[in-house]
Amino acid sequence: MMKASLLSALLVLIALHTCAQNVFTVYIKDKASKEPLAGATINIEGTSVGTSATPEGVATLTGISNGKQVIHFKSVGYVDLFDSVSFPLVTHDTITVFMDAANEEMDEVTVSSTRSSRTIQDLPTRIELISGEELGEKSNMKPGDIKMVLSESTGIQTLQTSATSGNSAIRIQGMDGRYTQILKDGFPLYDGFSGGLGLMQTPPLDLKRVEIIKGASSTLYGGGAIAGLINLISKTPSPTKELRFNLNATSAGGVDASGFYSKLKNKFGVMLFGAFNSSPAYAPANTTFTAIPYYRRYTLNPKVFFYPNSKVDVLFGINSIYENRKGGDIQYINHGADSVHSYFEDNKCERISSIFEIRRRFENTGTLTLKNSLNHFNRILNTPATTFDGTQFATFTEMNYVIHKGKLEWIAGTNLITDNFQERKFTNIPLRNYDITTCGIFLENIWDVSKHFILESGLRTDYVAKYGAVVLPRISMLFKFGTHFSSRLGGGLGYKTPTLFTEESERVAYMNIQPLSPTFNKLERSYGANWDVNYKTTFADGKVTFSVNQLIFYTMLKDPLLLSAAANNTYQFENLVAHFNAKGAETNMKVGYGHFKLFLGYTFTYSLIENGDIYRETPLTPMHHTNSVLMYEVENKWKIGAEAYYYSPQRLNDGTIGRDYWLCGFMAERIWKHMSVYINFENLLDSRQTRYESIYSGTIAQPVFRDIYAPLDGFVANGGIKINL
Numbered sequence: 001m002m003k004a005s006l007l008s009a010l011l012v013l014i015a016l017h018t019c020a021q022n023v024f025t026v027y028i029k030d031k032a033s034k035e036p037l038a039g040a041t042i043n044i045e046g047t048s049v050g051t052s053a054t055p056e057g058v059a060t061l062t063g064i065s066n067g068k069q070v071i072h073f074k075s076v077g078y079v080d081l082f083d084s085v086s087f088p089l090v091t092h093d094t095i096t097v098f099m100d101a102a103n104e105e106m107d108e109v110t111v112s113s114t115r116s117s118r119t120i121q122d123l124p125t126r127i128e129l130i131s132g133e134e135l136g137e138k139s140n141m142k143p144g145d146i147k148m149v150l151s152e153s154t155g156i157q158t159l160q161t162s163a164t165s166g167n168s169a170i171r172i173q174g175m176d177g178r179y180t181q182i183l184k185d186g187f188p189l190y191d192g193f194s195g196g197l198g199l200m201q202t203p204p205l206d207l208k209r210v211e212i213i214k215g216a217s218s219t220l221y222g223g224g225a226i227a228g229l230i231n232l233i234s235k236t237p238s239p240t241k242e243l244r245f246n247l248n249a250t251s252a253g254g255v256d257a258s259g260f261y262s263k264l265k266n267k268f269g270v271m272l273f274g275a276f277n278s279s280p281a282y283a284p285a286n287t288t289f290t291a292i293p294y295y296r297r298y299t300l301n302p303k304v305f306f307y308p309n310s311k312v313d314v315l316f317g318i319n320s321i322y323e324n325r326k327g328g329d330i331q332y333i334n335h336g337a338d339s340v341h342s343y344f345e346d347n348k349c350e351r352i353s354s355i356f357e358i359r360r361r362f363e364n365t366g367t368l369t370l371k372n373s374l375n376h377f378n379r380i381l382n383t384p385a386t387t388f389d390g391t392q393f394a395t396f397t398e399m400n401y402v403i404h405k406g407k408l409e410w411i412a413g414t415n416l417i418t419d420n421f422q423e424r425k426f427t428n429i430p431l432r433n434y435d436i437t438t439c440g441i442f443l444e445n446i447w448d449v450s451k452h453f454i455l456e457s458g459l460r461t462d463y464v465a466k467y468g469a470v471v472l473p474r475i476s477m478l479f480k481f482g483t484h485f486s487s488r489l490g491g492g493l494g495y496k497t498p499t500l501f502t503e504e505s506e507r508v509a510y511m512n513i514q515p516l517s518p519t520f521n522k523l524e525r526s527y528g529a530n531w532d533v534n535y536k537t538t539f540a541d542g543k544v545t546f547s548v549n550q551l552i553f554y555t556m557l558k559d560p561l562l563l564s565a566a567a568n569n570t571y572q573f574e575n576l577v578a579h580f581n582a583k584g585a586e587t588n589m590k591v592g593y594g595h596f597k598l599f600l601g602y603t604f605t606y607s608l609i610e611n612g613d614i615y616r617e618t619p620l621t622p623m624h625h626t627n628s629v630l631m632y633e634v635e636n637k638w639k640i641g642a643e644a645y646y647y648s649p650q651r652l653n654d655g656t657i658g659r660d661y662w663l664c665g666f667m668a669e670r671i672w673k674h675m676s677v678y679i680n681f682e683n684l685l686d687s688r689q690t691r692y693e694s695i696y697s698g699t700i701a702q703p704v705f706r707d708i709y710a711p712l713d714g715f716v717a718n719g720g721i722k723i724n725l
Contacts, residue, residue: 666681689709
């Protein structure tokens, strides 16, 4: 009898518990456009009950207890919404929730470079964003590549590595280009050999934003991020169709045509980007060598998105580029060789890479992500003196798990990177083939210690085949003092695997460079730290907005790998006993009033190679660099901007000093509902290195080029039309 009573009581409790589990379904939409907010998150405050909205904006919560519950709605770029709901519900009709777009767009962006689910204002890691609006403005100036997008940012320098073919590298805080890692949607598609022309082959039309982390970042993605990393974030499809075209022409004869299409319907989304970019060989003011090479480039990037349910996202895409680029003696390029005019530099390359990503969200607010990329890159470089023909096949595979509970967020993962390079033999120099495999594991934690203090810490261990293991700790802290003032302090260790593909190699077209060897060369290792202070406020009853950010940075590189002269007129990469030190400061200021926005920036960089008691300034690093932009913008009508940039004198590799110069420009765009027209005047002062001095010694047929520290093309105007259907 007692057993029967206990069983009956248990059944009653189970029934009561079952009745207490409620279901809540809601449509989440944009308040202005009434479009569904795919991926918006919804959770019950103080519990682990949560989910994400489907592509149709529908979110369903299950397992909700009886009583009054606070429901938290969240979506990137929108103001968080809290609503109190009493359960059980009086009616089971599906309700609709409308969310307001955030006023401070940049603060609401959830960055992806750190793999965290936090918005930028809650991340201790200092991240700079170039928004889609800024990308649109910069694409008016250079729609064929992202060089202009990056070169006009504070603390970043794009350095031309070839005098005639326009090849460029990116430098952050005075450090060589190989110490900056460039990612595309978190995939290292421009690493090693394939990074040589990466800047020149990445149009901005399909990009949503650019995320920049300056300073030691190797803990996040492994070797190569000593100076920092740049993550190019692509657009994703939404239920609203996006169809855009950009047609552009330049006064130097260049033509750019690109198109972008995206659409999300039911569980499938597609995105397609294609571009054609070309230019004839161009040399201003009767100069001998091309300032802009002849080139033809074709780009096709399709992507497919699949959302089988509200918890799973799948992405598959292909990036493909083919380019023929030829610079050199302008008379030879246009009319053929003769007894005097015969110098050329011819680049042919093809790039095909795949990306695959699957993401699974769990009820406990955890997210598991698996991603993979395959990258095939071939480049043939011909000059009268040599031929360099190499093919790189690289892979990247990563699995990570992110869980956010209460005041703690954990990110754990592992990745495998392979890099195989094979070259064809044309000279007596031994083949520079290599096969490098890197295995890594990482763990990161973000802890809301208090309302005013957030701590982020991370640890990565990489094992680089033939070079050994590397342990990389990292720490960042965010201090919040009210709504106006904040500060970030961080630092960490980094490393770089020895590589043939450097700015120095590009300058000599890889000619007579001996192979690298694990027995002779070793990993470059670094220590870095930065500290910034940020202040923002408003004046005149909110009519004037003001913000300022001050950054101080320091990086020390041990065993730097430099190219040195060897026997028999060859070159050899060797690790110097010397240290490389880069330190300095960046100041950014932004003022807004009505339709006007003023951006002011200043970078001070002091970088040295220190060898005992001997100190030598790092070549091609301006100590002072300023940038200023004034924009006038009437939403959906006008964009008018003027800009000015100053570069102080720079020490060159031959010991001489390159002079200082200014770059000034003007841009205007008239916007209608479905189209806009724009015109841009770049380098109004016609600042050119060829105006100041000769860029080569020797003969025209066998030139020896000096370092390129200033523009070569001078004043160039361009204009075009954008179509948005």
